Amino acid sequence: MAEVKFPPASATPRAFFVPGAADSVMAEDAWQGLRRTAGFACTDRRVQRLQYNNRRGVFTSEVGxxxxxxxxxxxxxxxxxxxxxxxxxxxxxxxxxSGQLVWRDPPILVGRPDVLEVTDFLAAD
Structure with a gap:
């Protein structure tokens, strides 16, 4: 597996995936499972990257x-x-x-006014 790094300066749209999922079916199942844990209704939009402002500056989060x-x-x-x-x-x-997955709780929450740029995954064929 390739070394995980911080997001690049600019976005390059990619095919939809969830880190650790072996194939597209597993990725979709994982995404739907994570979506159910959100605690509020989410759209079906597959977002690859989100750039946003917070009190410490501009941040970029990108899947993977x-x-x-x-x-x-x-x-x-x-x-x-x-x-x-x-x-x-x-x-x-x-x-x-220690060999176990740990999910950050709470997740990172970004208010709509703070969103600067959104990059979607490439549309499925």
């Missing part, structure tokens, strides 16, 4: 790349667009600790 919360490096696993315009975007991230 690292995210840092000042304590750990996490892998971005999915980005969800809220169905309700008042709800925040949700960035699902995980890391491995």
């Amino acid at each position: 790349y690292l995210e840092n919360d000042d304590e750990y490096d996490w892998v971005t696993t999915a980005i969800f667009e809220p169905a309700d315009s008042a709800a925040p975007w949700m960035i699902s991230i995980m890391r491995i600790s």
Whole structure:
């Protein structure tokens, strides 16, 4: 497996995937499972990358790349667009600790006004 790195400066749209999923069926199952844990309704939009503002500056989260919360490096696993315009975007991230998956709880939440740029995965054939 390739070394996981921080997101590149610019987006290059890719085919939909979820890190660790062996194929597209497993990726879809994983994405739907993560979506159910969101706690609020999300759209079906498959988001690859989200650039946003927060109190510390501009951040970029991209599926398959690292995210840092000042304590750990996490892998971005999915980005969800809220169905309700008042709800925040949700960035699902995980890391491995002692051989076990650890999901960040709470996930990263981004208010709609703070979103600067969204890149979708390539449309499925």
